[in-house]
Amino acid sequence: MSKPERPPRWADRFLQWCCPKDNIEETQGDLHEAYYNRIRTRGPFIAKLLFVIEVFQSASLRTVQFPTYSFRNSMTMFKNNIQIFFRKLLRRKSFAAINIIGLTVSLAGALLIFLYVKNELTFDQFNTDAGRIYRVYCAYAYPGESKQEFPYTPPNLAPAIRPEIAGVEQVVRVFDESDVMVNAGGQVFNEKQFFKADSGLFKIFTAEFLAGDAVTALSRPNSIVIPKSTAERYFGSVSSAFGKDVTVNTTDVYNVTAIVDDFPPNSHFRFRGLLSVDYSKENLHPDNWLSHWPQTYILLNKESVPSSIQDDMRLMTERILEPIFKQRYGKSYSEQKAAGGLQEYRLQPLLKVHLHSAHMGDSNDIKNIYLFIAIGVVLITIACFNYINLSTARSAFDARSTGVRKVMGATQAQVYTLFLTESIGTAIIAFILALVTVQGILMADTAFIRQFIPAKNVSLNAIAAFAGLSMLVGVASGLIPSRLLSSFEPVAVLKGLVVRGSGGNKLRQVLVVAQFVGSMALIMCTLLVGRQIDFINSRPLGFNKESLLVVDHVDQLGGNKQVFKNEVRKFSAVAQASLCYGKIGEPSNSAAFTPVEMIEDRKDLVVGIPIYIGDEDYLKTIEAKILMGHPFPPGLPSERQQIILNREAIRQVGWQDRKDDIIGKMIDVNGRRYELAAVVDDYNFTSLKEKIGPMAILSHYWNDYTMLLLRLKPGTSHEAIAQLESTWKKIKPDSPFEYSFVDEDLNRLYAAEQNIAMLFSGFATVAIFVSCLGLLGLAMFVAEKSIKEIGIRKVLGASVHSIVFRLSSNMIKLVAISFVIAIPVAWYVSDQWLNTFAYRVPMNVSPFIMAGLFTFIVAILTMSFQTIKAALTNPAKTLKNE
Amino acid sequence: MQPSGTRMNQLGNLEETVLLISMYIGEVYAVSVAEEYEHSAGQRISVPAIHTVLRRLEQKGFLRSKMGDASPQRGGRRKRLYEPTAFGFSAASQIRNQRMKVWAKIPQLKIKGT
Numbered sequence: 001m002s003k004p005e006r007p008p009r010w011a012d013r014f015l016q017w018c019c020p021k022d023n024i025e026e027t028q029g030d031l032h033e034a035y036y037n038r039i040r041t042r043g044p045f046i047a048k049l050l051f052v053i054e055v056f057q058s059a060s061l062r063t064v065q066f067p068t069y070s071f072r073n074s075m076t077m078f079k080n081n082i083q084i085f086f087r088k089l090l091r092r093k094s095f096a097a098i099n100i101i102g103l104t105v106s107l108a109g110a111l112l113i114f115l116y117v118k119n120e121l122t123f124d125q126f127n128t129d130a131g132r133i134y135r136v137y138c139a140y141a142y143p144g145e146s147k148q149e150f151p152y153t154p155p156n157l158a159p160a161i162r163p164e165i166a167g168v169e170q171v172v173r174v175f176d177e178s179d180v181m182v183n184a185g186g187q188v189f190n191e192k193q194f195f196k197a198d199s200g201l202f203k204i205f206t207a208e209f210l211a212g213d214a215v216t217a218l219s220r221p222n223s224i225v226i227p228k229s230t231a232e233r234y235f236g237s238v239s240s241a242f243g244k245d246v247t248v249n250t251t252d253v254y255n256v257t258a259i260v261d262d263f264p265p266n267s268h269f270r271f272r273g274l275l276s277v278d279y280s281k282e283n284l285h286p287d288n289w290l291s292h293w294p295q296t297y298i299l300l301n302k303e304s305v306p307s308s309i310q311d312d313m314r315l316m317t318e319r320i321l322e323p324i325f326k327q328r329y330g331k332s333y334s335e336q337k338a339a340g341g342l343q344e345y346r347l348q349p350l351l352k353v354h355l356h357s358a359h360m361g362d363s364n365d366i367k368n369i370y371l372f373i374a375i376g377v378v379l380i381t382i383a384c385f386n387y388i389n390l391s392t393a394r395s396a397f398d399a400r401s402t403g404v405r406k407v408m409g410a411t412q413a414q415v416y417t418l419f420l421t422e423s424i425g426t427a428i429i430a431f432i433l434a435l436v437t438v439q440g441i442l443m444a445d446t447a448f449i450r451q452f453i454p455a456k457n458v459s460l461n462a463i464a465a466f467a468g469l470s471m472l473v474g475v476a477s478g479l480i481p482s483r484l485l486s487s488f489e490p491v492a493v494l495k496g497l498v499v500r501g502s503g504g505n506k507l508r509q510v511l512v513v514a515q516f517v518g519s520m521a522l523i524m525c526t527l528l529v530g531r532q533i534d535f536i537n538s539r540p541l542g543f544n545k546e547s548l549l550v551v552d553h554v555d556q557l558g559g560n561k562q563v564f565k566n567e568v569r570k571f572s573a574v575a576q577a578s579l580c581y582g583k584i585g586e587p588s589n590s591a592a593f594t595p596v597e598m599i600e601d602r603k604d605l606v607v608g609i610p611i612y613i614g615d616e617d618y619l620k621t622i623e624a625k626i627l628m629g630h631p632f633p634p635g636l637p638s639e640r641q642q643i644i645l646n647r648e649a650i651r652q653v654g655w656q657d658r659k660d661d662i663i664g665k666m667i668d669v670n671g672r673r674y675e676l677a678a679v680v681d682d683y684n685f686t687s688l689k690e691k692i693g694p695m696a697i698l699s700h701y702w703n704d705y706t707m708l709l710l711r712l713k714p715g716t717s718h719e720a721i722a723q724l725e726s727t728w729k730k731i732k733p734d735s736p737f738e739y740s741f742v743d744e745d746l747n748r749l750y751a752a753e754q755n756i757a758m759l760f761s762g763f764a765t766v767a768i769f770v771s772c773l774g775l776l777g778l779a780m781f782v783a784e785k786s787i788k789e790i791g792i793r794k795v796l797g798a799s800v801h802s803i804v805f806r807l808s809s810n811m812i813k814l815v816a817i818s819f820v821i822a823i824p825v826a827w828y829v830s831d832q833w834l835n836t837f838a839y840r841v842p843m844n845v846s847p848f849i850m851a852g853l854f855t856f857i858v859a860i861l862t863m864s865f866q867t868i869k870a871a872l873t874n875p876a877k878t879l880k881n882e
Numbered sequence: 883m884q885p886s887g888t889r890m891n892q893l894g895n896l897e898e899t900v901l902l903i904s905m906y907i908g909e910v911y912a913v914s915v916a917e918e919y920e921h922s923a924g925q926r927i928s929v930p931a932i933h934t935v936l937r938r939l940e941q942k943g944f945l946r947s948k949m950g951d952a953s954p955q956r957g958g959r960r961k962r963l964y965e966p967t968a969f970g971f972s973a974a975s976q977i978r979n980q981r982m983k984v985w986a987k988i989p990q991l992k993i994k995g996t
Contacts, residue, residue: 027933029952029959030912034929036955037913050928057930 007035008048011055018059027058077414081421088422092397096426099390102773103430103473105766106383108437111466113376115438116452117369118462123266123354127206129299132169133350134306136296137360141342151353151360152292153345156284158198160320165312167304172198173294177275181556181735183247184234188736190553193272194248201274204299205263211242212258221278224254227262230272248275250556265454268354268363289324298347306347313345375763380469382770384477385511387423389777391481393508394784398485403493415486423478424471431470435463448758505781509814512778515771516818517825520855522764524826525833527847529757532834535841536750542683542692544623545584547717548742551708551724554579556735565708567727573716578621579705582612584685585746593643593696595653596666596673609649609694610685611669613701619644619680621711629663629678632699641700643667643674647682649694674698684839687749691838709742717741756833768855772862775811779863782807783870791875803871808863815859819852826851893977899923900935901944901974904966911950911961912936936964944970 006012012028019027031054038047089096124130136157141147158173175196182189202214209217210228217225224246226234231241244256254275263270300309321333321343329336333343348357358365402415439458441449554561561579569577587610612618616634619626632642645667647656655662667674677699682692712720721739728737747754790803827843834840893901903918904910910918912932919927939945950963966974 023933023937023962025959026911026949026962027930029956029961030929030933032959033913033953033956033961034916037917054928054930057928058933 005039005044007032007051011052015055015058020060031055031058077417078421081418082425084418085422085425095390095394098773098776099387099426100430100433102386102390102770103383103427103477104433104437105769106379107430107434107466107470107473109379109766110376110469111434111438111458111462112441112453113372113379114466115442115455115458115462117372117376119266119453119455120355120364120369123268124350126264126267127204127350130350132300132302132304133204134298134300134347135350135353136298136345137348137357138292139342139344139346140292141340143336143339143341147342149360150292151295151348151357153294153296154289154292155294156286156288157317157345158294158296159284160316161298161313164316165309167301167309167312168298169301170200170203170299171296172200172204173277173296174198174201174269175277175294180248180273181250181553182234182273183250183734185236185244187234188734189234190736190738191272193270194275195271195273196275196277198277202260204297205269207263208261210238210259210261214258217258218274218276220257221276221280222252222254223257223276224248225258225260225274225276226256227260227272229262231256231259266354286320286324287328289321290328296345297350306349310345310347313347317343317345379766379770380473382515382774384473386770386773386777387426387477388480389508389511389774390780391423391477392484393777393781395485399488399493402486402488403490406488407490412486416482419482419485420475420478423482424474427470427474427477431467434470435466448755451755508774508778508781512771512774512811513814513818513821515767515774516815516855516859517822519764519767519771520818520822520851521826521829522760522767523851523854524822524848525830526757526760526764527851528826528830528834528841528843529753529760531841531847532837533750533753533757535839536688536753536837537747539688539839542624542681543584543685544711545743545746547712547714548584548622549710549712549717549720549724550583550740550742550745551710551728552738552740553706553735554708555704555706557728557732560731561705561708564727564731568708568710568724571720571723573712573720573723574710575713576617576621576711578615578617578709579707580612580614580618580709581701581703581706582610583707583745584622584742585687585749587612587685587695591670591696593649593667593669595655596668598653609696611701612685612695612697613699613703613705614644614697615699615705618697618709619678621709622683623711624683625681627679627681628660629676632677636699638700641672641674641698642677643669643699644678644680644697645676646680646692646695648692649696650679652694669696669698688839689837768858772858775815775859775862776866778811778814779807779866782810783866787870787873787878790870790873791878794871794875795879800868800871804864804867807867807870808860811859811863815856819855822851823848893973896931897935897939898974898977900932901939901966901970904939904945904964905971905974909950909963909965910936911963913961936962939970940964943967944973 015028015031016024031051034054035047035051038050124133127133135151136153137149137151138153139147139149153173155173155175158171161168161171177194177196178192180191180194182191182194197218199218202217207214212225217223226241228238231238234246235241235244238259241256241259245253246256247253257276298309300306318333323332325336326332331339333341354363355366355369357363358367398419405415405418406412435458442453442456442458445456554564557564565577565579568574591609591611593609614632616632616636619631627647629644631644636642650656650658650662663676663678665676667676680697684692685695686693710720710724724739725737728735786807790807793803826848831843834843899919900915903915903922907914907918912929915932915936916927916929919925919932936945936947940947944967945964946967947962947964950961952958952960
């Protein structure tokens with residue numbers, strides 16, 4: 001009969017651990033014997049079961065040996081360990097420096113990421129009851145089109161909710177009044193973050209009142225609430241601002257009824273001024289249910305359930321919209337809905353607004369946060385691996401000390417803690433350096449960093465958290481090397497039998513390859529991103545963006561606009577000038593247009609397009625190419641208003657094959673009629689991320705010219721600006737003169753991309769650095785392992801070259817493998833990113849080759865430190881113990 | 883090796899049984915006691931319980947122990963063998979005598995051998 005199964009091994013080991021040492025032998029033996037007997041008599045299952053039961057019965061916790069360090073000498077030993085640690089640092093400075101720098105870089109990077117992530121995750125949490133606050137968004141679909149969601153609501157929504165829906169504590173609207181001109185304290189300001197809000201706003205959002213109070217702040221019409229920063233800007237101090245009047249858009253006077261602390265940077269809603277709503281002047285027409293412009297925020301009661309509130313809202317709006325739809329669209333809401341239409345209002349928790357509304361507009365995405373956390377984890381992991389790598393690669397050095405210590409009576413555990421102290425000490429030093437570095441970065445207060453991390457100091461929480469993390473890193477990285485280095489036996493060491501360098505070589509090689517793949521891919525992506533940015537800057541846009549200057553807010557000149565233009569045109573620096581509306585790069589107005597002749601037979605051909613307004617010199621100023629027709633004639637009266645369309649607009653109405661006969665036809669734009677004056681060739685009036693869409697330039701619209709667009713002669717910008725400013729001041733001295741350059745504005749469209757480029761190059765640098773550390777570890781290991789072999793070869797006449805080559809060949813192979821792997825990775829990632837642009841550079845090989853070459857050179861340099869040093873060692877030294 | 887504070891004739895039921903078994907088998911160890919106990923009393927008993935009893939009896943001086951041979955079945959571990967001491971014998975018979983005296987006082991029962 002075959003040998004019966006052994007007793008369950010885990011139970012056996014447990015027994016060894018928890019059984020008193022003085023009788024473990026007989027106990028264990030008895031239990032084993034009983035087990036084998038029982039297998040015969042009662043079967044294996046019972047035998048195993050009883051064995052396990054009896055193991056637990058024999059356990060005696062009192063004598064359990066926890067793997068603790070004997071604390072008898074702990075204080076002295078600890079001090080001694082520290083002493084040895086410092087001595088080691090000083091003696092092997094370069095080794096220590098490499099380890100410490102590696103850990104510092106990773107910890108600093110991880111700390112920065114931590115601060116950023118924490119800031120992003122805590123958005124809007126300063127509001128008490130934030131958990132009960134919701135933002136209303138609209139889920140909208142036009143029949144036949146896909147659903148969209150946006151955070152704008154009809155102004156009628158909040159007033160309808162207030163009386164009807166139970167369970168709502170407060171509901172307010174916030175209207176964006178951006179781009180207002182404010183007269184305060186004798187100065188004029190053009191402000192962007194101005195809003196109008198219902199009186200209950202501060203019942204929802206929490207603010208610290210420095211003057212005035214939440215109840216009265218917005219309760220009367222013509223009140224304005226300003227944050228501290230605005231108060232100081234306008235009046236110099238909070239106390240002098242309170243109760244003063246400011247004028248908005250030259251006609252409306254508001255009284256400062258309250259001053260609050262600025263909302264913290266991690267709030268999705270920040271304002272420079274908050275105006276109250278004049279309910280007596282508010283006119284809520286039912287048709288407004290079809291327009292969405294203010295944002296609506298809701299604070300629910302403690303007992304309310306959001307989903308049922310949402311259902312109540314839906315029922316209410318379905319009821320209200322039913323007749324309105326019928327009247328405006330010809331079909332009632334329920335009919336529209338049956339055909340695939342949708343107009344519903346839903347609740348989004350406030351705390352999710354910042355990170356989970358990327359599809360609705362311009363906020364951050366939780367995916368980016370995950371990405372950054374992943375990067376942080378990767379950084380720390382790599383740091384640990386590198387530490388392990390480097391510490392175990394030169395193990396011969398420590399092997400001797402371990403051997404001697406053991407001879408002098410140290411237990412393995414004691415030597416283990418010595419090396420663990422070393423790794424923890426390194427981690428602590430790295431932590432302190434990382435902290436200083438990050439604090440320095442934050443204090444430098446560069447705009448680039450501030451947009452990610454608004455704090456000026458590392459918070460105490462972060463310091464504590466990272467101190468803990470660093471200790472953990474120290475322990476984690478120390479476990480493996482300490483175990484290895486403390487395991488050397490004195491006899492083997494002192495006899496010289498220790499195999500120099502030791503295990504983990506496969507792991508090390510895999511790690512180095514992974515690190516180099518990462519670095520090379522990052523460098524390739526950085527180069528590709530750089531090329532796309534160059535492309536963006538240099539690609540012809542269809543109009544001339546050089547030396548194109550915009551003077552903003554010319555509507556403030558009123559009737560003197562034309563005078564200003566005429567004056568300005570006389571300057572030698574100015575080549576062309578045109579009054580217009582609509583920023584190139586960020587069209588703001590949009591309308592629906594359709595050729596009049598098509599209205600009758602093709603009712604659905606209504607296309608929503610961006611609108612610019614320009615005078616007779618507009619096309620000349622931007623140097624757009626006219627395909628058919630002529631620019632607007634000067635002095636065109638508004639009854640004979642005209643329109644210029646681009647080629648894409650023409651194509652979208654189906655006229656692409658027509659010729660000059662379309663010039664002069666009437667086009668309907670949002671109900672007004674325009675005569676088609678010209679067709680221009682398509683040019684990029686928005687970001688290159690989008691394919692050129694349809695666009696219209698109108699001679700007149702319901703709003704006025706707001707900008708003067710100027711083509712300057714090259715190199716004249718300084719004097720031109722000076723002259724423009726003085727001319728402006730002559731006409732309207734109390735309005736601020738503001739200008740910008742079109743090419744700079746266009747660049748700002750790609751701010752995100754430029755940030756990405758900077759981030760990528762930052763990461764690439766870190767990655768290369770870290771990979772070289774890994775490679776260094778590998779090189780050290782290889783050098784040490786073959787030190788005797790090198791000695792013998794040298795004695796036999798090998799040259800330094802051949803030895804260096806020999807040592808490096810394997811590592812070069814690894815770098816080559818990394819290159820091969822990195823190419824498809826980088827290709828795929830950059831291809832995805834480049835495809836977000838409608839106009840992109842084609843892929844070509846040079847960035848890949850350059851990245852590979854660069855990395856290769858850096859790798860060779862790194863390796864050469866060790867390989868050349870090894871190749872130059874005197875064989876007498878290495879072989880003298882043979 | 884008499885522990886203080888325990889009365890010489892204080893033995894629990896199990897302890898007494900184990901001591902008796904050791905007296906009639908001679909040299910015992912935990913497994914053999916367990917086997918014999920299950921055989922005569924018909925009840926299963928766990929080996930560690932026997933260990934405890936044997937050690938306690940040794941502590942009280944009724945048994946003495948020595949290490950025996952190893953066997954492959956035990957993974958090469960030796961067993962600890964116990965045998966009763968003279969003191970143990972005398973304690974056991976003292977207990978028996980005391981008990982018999984009590985039994986004799988019961989009129990109705992005639993017990994064989996008394």
